[in-house]
Amino acid sequence: MLWSDPAATFGSPVRTCEVPNSTYSARSNWITHMSSTSPLRVAVTGAAGQIGYSLLFRIASGAMFGPTQPVILHLIEIPDEKALRALQGVCMELEDCAFPLLKGTVATSDLNAGFQGVNWALLVGAVPRKAGMERKDLLGINGKIFTSQGQAIAQHAASDVRTLVVGNPCNTNALIALSNAPGVPRDQFFAMTMLDENRAKTQLAKKASTDVTGVTNLAVWGNHSTTMFPDFFNAKINGRPVPDIIGHREWLEKDFLTTVQKRGAAIIEARGLSSAASAANAVVDTVRKLTTPTPTGDWFSVAVCSDGSYGIEKGLMFSYPVRSDGRKWEIVQDLPVNPFSQAKIAATEAELKEEKALVAELLPR
Numbered sequence: 081m082l083w084s085d086p087a088a089t090f091g092s093p094v095r096t097c098e099v100p101n102s103t104y105s106a107r108s109n110w111i112t113h114m115s116s117t118s119p120l121r122v123a124v125t126g127a128a129g130q131i132g133y134s135l136l137f138r139i140a141s142g143a144m145f146g147p148t149q150p151v152i153l154h155l156i157e158i159p160d161e162k163a164l165r166a167l168q169g170v171c172m173e174l175e176d177c178a179f180p181l182l183k184g185t186v187a188t189s190d191l192n193a194g195f196q197g198v199n200w201a202l203l204v205g206a207v208p209r210k211a212g213m214e215r216k217d218l219l220g221i222n223g224k225i226f227t228s229q230g231q232a233i234a235q236h237a238a239s240d241v242r243t244l245v246v247g248n249p250c251n252t253n254a255l256i257a258l259s260n261a262p263g264v265p266r267d268q269f270f271a272m273t274m275l276d277e278n279r280a281k282t283q284l285a286k287k288a289s290t291d292v293t294g295v296t297n298l299a300v301w302g303n304h305s306t307t308m309f310p311d312f313f314n315a316k317i318n319g320r321p322v323p324d325i326i327g328h329r330e331w332l333e334k335d336f337l338t339t340v341q342k343r344g345a346a347i348i349e350a351r352g353l354s355s356a357a358s359a360a361n362a363v364v365d366t367v368r369k370l371t372t373p374t375p376t377g378d379w380f381s382v383a384v385c386s387d388g389s390y391g392i393e394k395g396l397m398f399s400y401p402v403r404s405d406g407r408k409w410e411i412v413q414d415l416p417v418n419p420f421s422q423a424k425i426a427a428t429e430a431e432l433k434e435e436k437a438l439v440a441e442l443l444p445r
């Protein structure tokens with residue numbers, strides 16, 4: 081098909097992106113004939129938001145799927161004039177980067193068009209918690225968003241679609257999306273805890289005065305919330321158990337855990353805005369780790385639909401130590417869990433059960 085497309089033959093290949101003002105239908109502008117590899121279609125919701133602004137450029141540059149994989153970005157926003165104007169600006173900047181791998185954009189507020197044929201759905205957009213809002217209120221508002229997104233994914237996405245939920249509360253939002261996406265296998269849904277893993281690795285590396293690449297086997301268990309448990313007992317520094325390298329047990333059990341669990345709040349306090357570039361980086365890391373083989377003996381953190389492993393209630397979206405062969409993933413089994421870890425894991429599971437109960441009416445399957 082190289083150059084057989086009239087647009088490519090008779091005109092210069094054009095990449096444009098329009099966000100309609102009055103109607104919200106999608107416009108796809110696309111060049112698919114310049115590479116022998118078919119482009120992957122990647123949907124990003126909340127595309128005009130903070131995380132979107134970092135994430136889209138990383139995907140388009142090849143950081144997520146590698147330097148030879150073309151992509152078509154589906155940018156999804158709410159049908160709000162300000163958001164769509166901002167999205168238009170993002171599209172203009174994407175054009176201005178002239179990314180060789182970016183083969184098209186679809187910018188829309190229509191979910192059906194937005195998820196049409198996508199291979200990956202990165203669900204970033206969500207309503208932030210506002211002053212005076214109860215957790216139940218937030219779960220209810222965002223629950224409705226993830227209900228309709230799950231339905232649209234089931235109806236319109238490619239059969240191999242994999243969905244990663246980032247918008248908070250991401251574990252339970254992922255559970256809602258999964259539960260409203262009949263026909264899409266449960267093992268194709270994920271919620272992001274990689275930012276917590278990355279934060280934990282850096283704190284351990286700093287404490288041990290070593291390079292962050294020396295920290296491996298760091299699993300975050302449970303919910304992406306202050307109850308998460310970054311498991312320092314099973315983590316390693318340069319191949320040795322963390323407690324052998326960092327002998328200061330009180331620091332590990334208190335300061336370390338609190339620093340990681342409350343890092344998001346510390347960033348808001350310092351920056352006046354929530355973490356965005358590091359969150360986008362964690363989205364890139366999660367997708368890369370799911371789509372490339374995990375180094376022998378290592379694992380990474382992502383929330384998946386529990387199959388009952390480690391005694392966790394089946395069906396909860398629970399962050400586990402996970403390995404991938406580049407296509408399929410599995411929960412790492414039989415890691416030692418001591419009484420300290422068990423108590424932490426039980427607390428984060430209890431929180432997820434509570435969240436699930438609050439959205440029970442949004443979970444049809």
Ligand SMILES: NC(=O)c1ccc[n+]([C@@H]2O[C@H](COP(=O)([O-])OP(=O)(O)OC[C@H]3O[C@@H](n4cnc5c(N)ncnc54)[C@H](O)[C@@H]3O)[C@@H](O)[C@H]2O)c1
Binds near residue numbers: 354
């Ligand atoms: N899992 C994690 O580790 C992690 C880390 C950081 C942030 N987050 C969460 O990610 C989400 C996005 O953060 P942000 O900083 O980009 O927020 P932001 O407010 O800057 O942007 C959110 C964007 O989503 C859009 N949006 C809202 N509802 C939408 C919908 N139904 N469909 C499409 N778009 C919609 C908004 O218009 C906005 O542009 C938040 O929920 C945040 O709490 C998760």
